Amino acid sequence: MHYPESLAKLIESYMKLPGIGQKTAMRLAFFTIDMKEEEVAFFAKALLSSKRNLTFCTICGNLTEEDPCEICRDKNRDNAVILVVEQPKDLMAMESMREYKGLYHVLHGVLSPMEGIGPDDLNISSLIKRLQENENIQEVIIATNTTTEGEATAMYLARLIKPAAIKVTRLAHGLAVGSDIDYADEITLLKAVEGRREL
Amino acid sequence: MHYPESLAKLIESYMKLPGIGQKTAMRLAFFTIDMKEEEVAFFAKALLSSKRNLTFCTICGNLTEEDPCEICRDKNRDNAVILVVEQPKDLMAMESMREYKGLYHVLHGVLSPMEGIGPDDLNISSLIKRLQENENIQEVIIATNTTTEGEATAMYLARLIKPAAIKVTRLAHGLAVGSDIDYADEITLLKAVEGRREL
Numbered sequence: 001m002h003y004p005e006s007l008a009k010l011i012e013s014y015m016k017l018p019g020i021g022q023k024t025a026m027r028l029a030f031f032t033i034d035m036k037e038e039e040v041a042f043f044a045k046a047l048l049s050s051k052r053n054l055t056f057c058t059i060c061g062n063l064t065e066e067d068p069c070e071i072c073r074d075k076n077r078d079n080a081v082i083l084v085v086e087q088p089k090d091l092m093a094m095e096s097m098r099e100y101k102g103l104y105h106v107l108h109g110v111l112s113p114m115e116g117i118g119p120d121d122l123n124i125s126s127l128i129k130r131l132q133e134n135e136n137i138q139e140v141i142i143a144t145n146t147t148t149e150g151e152a153t154a155m156y157l158a159r160l161i162k163p164a165a166i167k168v169t170r171l172a173h174g175l176a177v178g179s180d181i182d183y184a185d186e187i188t189l190l191k192a193v194e195g196r197r198e199l
Numbered sequence: 200m201h202y203p204e205s206l207a208k209l210i211e212s213y214m215k216l217p218g219i220g221q222k223t224a225m226r227l228a229f230f231t232i233d234m235k236e237e238e239v240a241f242f243a244k245a246l247l248s249s250k251r252n253l254t255f256c257t258i259c260g261n262l263t264e265e266d267p268c269e270i271c272r273d274k275n276r277d278n279a280v281i282l283v284v285e286q287p288k289d290l291m292a293m294e295s296m297r298e299y300k301g302l303y304h305v306l307h308g309v310l311s312p313m314e315g316i317g318p319d320d321l322n323i324s325s326l327i328k329r330l331q332e333n334e335n336i337q338e339v340i341i342a343t344n345t346t347t348e349g350e351a352t353a354m355y356l357a358r359l360i361k362p363a364a365i366k367v368t369r370l371a372h373g374l375a376v377g378s379d380i381d382y383a384d385e386i387t388l389l390k391a392v393e394g395r396r397e398l
């Protein structure tokens with residue numbers, strides 16, 4: 001198409017984002033041109049600083065601006081429990097619950113022999129180091145996704161940690177709150193029955 | 200949710216874009232963090248320059264970096280025909296056809312009594328001025344959309360221009376190429392019958 005250069009570059013940039021095709025990129029670009037100068041400046045600054053200021057916590061692997069991260073620095077959190085997640089966004093989802101007061105550990109992926117991702121490619125050794133150095137850790141909650149890789153990673157970690165006499169737990173699987181039984185998939189139903197509790 | 204500040208700001212920025220909710224904004228933000236430094240810098244630069252470098256051509260109202268725009272400066276274009284569109288993106292769509300060699304005029308909107316948009320709010324006076332100053336203009340093609348406002352604007356312009364003994368035409372309406380008749384709406388079918396041509 002026949003665009004002025006700076007418009008073409010903006011469309012090109014938007015098209016690099018996931019799930020954004022040319023038509024959407026065009027719409028976003030024209031929207032951007034109509035945005036307030038300061039809003040666009042804020043956006044550009046946010047892009048740059050997100051890239052420059054964000055780093056990973058050397059303790060838990062969480063995305064942070066200060067190392068160690070806010071959660072690892074927080075003395076009020078229960079350092080007897082570590083919840084293990086795949087990605088920082090999983091950690092943030094857990095935090096949005098506002099109930100869990102323990103610590104976290106971010107693996108930055110899952111074991112995947114197909115993609116050649118082994119234990120050394122994940123943030124696992126630092127987890128083991130944490131467990132060895134803090135003898136007051138009593139439980140490790142594994143909150144990897146319920147994919148084949150997520151489950152395999154959970155099993156791997158359980159085998160690795162149990163010898164250290166630390167309780168290893170997995171998040172409960174079952175029906176989502178408010179979901180219809182007749183719409184639930186077989187595996188979810190199976191997990192729900194397996195995990196049934198006495199009233 | 201519990202985010203580092205720069206991540207929160209980036210998500211906030213993405214959420215200002217049309218059709219992008221919080222979940223998508225989060226996905227885009229995390230994707231951005233994983234992008235190459237130079238790609239993010241390119242994106243930020245594109246945002247700023249699109250806002251700073253782009254202006255409207257004082258002749259045709261097209262979006263451009265140099266005034267007058269490339270098309271108005273192009274001596275090889277047929278200056279006997281002016282195609283009138285609502286927005287710069289319509290002009291660019293026309294250009295992507297690579298067939299039309301005439302000039303353009305961008306109205307930057309349509310007449311809309313409902314929204315209080317009258318002739319003076321559109322780029323119409325400059326069109327009339329162009330028609331008066333260049334006596335070699337023979338035809339004005341009106342390519343406003345087929346909305347009520349678009350049609351009304353087309354009628355208004357036709358009445359305004361015809362007295363100057365300049366041919367005023369409207370784009371043909373009918374079935375889209377490759378479309379199914381049974382899926383076409385009534386008005387499109389009506390237009391297609393009205394505009395039928397002898398084979």
